[in-house]
Amino acid sequence: MKSAVVTGGASGIGLAVAQRLRADGMHVATLDLNPTDDEFAFTADVTDRGQVDEALGAIRAKLGPVAVLVNAAGLESFKRFSEIEFDRWQRVIDVNLNGVFHCVQAVLPDMIEAGWGRIVNISSSSTHSGQPFMSAYVAAKSAVNGLTKSLALEYGPHGITVNAVPPGFIDTPMLRKSEERGYLAVQQSIESTPVRRIGRPEDIAAACAFLVSEEAGYITGQILGVNGGRNT
Ligand code: NAD
Numbered sequence: 001m002k003s004a005v006v007t008g009g010a011s012g013i014g015l016a017v018a019q020r021l022r023a024d025g026m027h028v029a030t031l032d033l034n035p036t037d038d039e040f041a042f043t044a045d046v047t048d049r050g051q052v053d054e055a056l057g058a059i060r061a062k063l064g065p066v067a068v069l070v071n072a073a074g075l076e077s078f079k080r081f082s083e084i085e086f087d088r089w090q091r092v093i094d095v096n097l098n099g100v101f102h103c104v105q106a107v108l109p110d111m112i113e114a115g116w117g118r119i120v121n122i123s124s125s126s127t128h129s130g131q132p133f134m135s136a137y138v139a140a141k142s143a144v145n146g147l148t149k150s151l152a153l154e155y156g157p158h159g160i161t162v163n164a165v166p167p168g169f170i171d172t173p174m175l176r177k178s179e180e181r182g183y184l185a186v187q188q189s190i191e192s193t194p195v196r197r198i199g200r201p202e203d204i205a206a207a208c209a210f211l212v213s214e215e216a217g218y219i220t221g222q223i224l225g226v227n228g229g230r231n232t
Contacts, residue, residue, distance in 0.1 A: 003063040003066050031052070046099030126138045
């Protein structure tokens with residue numbers, strides 16, 4: 001049985017990914033700022049390398065070396081660019097980009113040792129065309145797409161694939177919070193989505209389940225949009 005780590009696993013997409021990988025027969029540990037009741041849920045801030053390394057140590061002790069990493073922890077932020085305080089800009093970059101840096105670096109030694117690994121980074125469909133009032137978030141997520149491609153080239157020879165999944169509009173607490181604050185009109189988004197529905201966390205989990213499978217071993221450095229056909 002392979003061991004997987006899912007960041008942001010306490011809510012929304014990360015939670016659905018963790019549930020799906022477990023159903024597919026993996027040992028799954030989650031890393032999140034918020035605790036859950038799950039036996040393999042670890043509380044850590046992905047921006048803090050000390051906390052990530054400590055959690056990874058505990059995960060390895062319980063579940064063995066990590067073969068799969070899905071980076072789903074994320075933080076959205078809405079503000080006109082000229083009004084963003086630098087601290088806020090930095091926090092958004094820290095969670096969405098530097099968190100991926102820390103978690104990937106922390107699990108790579110296990111994957112290199114095994115000669116096998118799967119990494120999936122959850123970016124965002126907003127990277128296709130930009131999104132007003134979300135410049136920090138879109139900048140970070142665009143960097144995650146670029147990082148994904150570079151890592152695929154560096155670690156392909158080690159049997160490690162690295163792909164990104166940019167979700168469209170997915171019904172999670174993050175999305176509903178954006179709607180409540182008036183930054184998103186869900187009904188309007190559905191009408192402009194070719195498949196005419198909002199995405200479910202399970203839609204993203206299904207793509208991740210495929211990308212981390214044995215049979216996806218020839219797919220790396222790819223950005224696999226899961227967005228109902230709406231590339232914005
Ligand atoms: P969510 O808010 O439901 O879940 C995000 C999780 O990340 C939360 O449990 C939160 O506690 C955790 N998290 C945040 N900061 C963290 C940190 N510093 N350390 C550890 N954990 C942290 O949101 P979601 O919609 O499920 O988002 C999951 C991912 O998908 C995010 O990366 C998000 O940017 C991305 N995404 C979501 C949508 C969407 O429509 N929901 C669209 C595009 C991209």
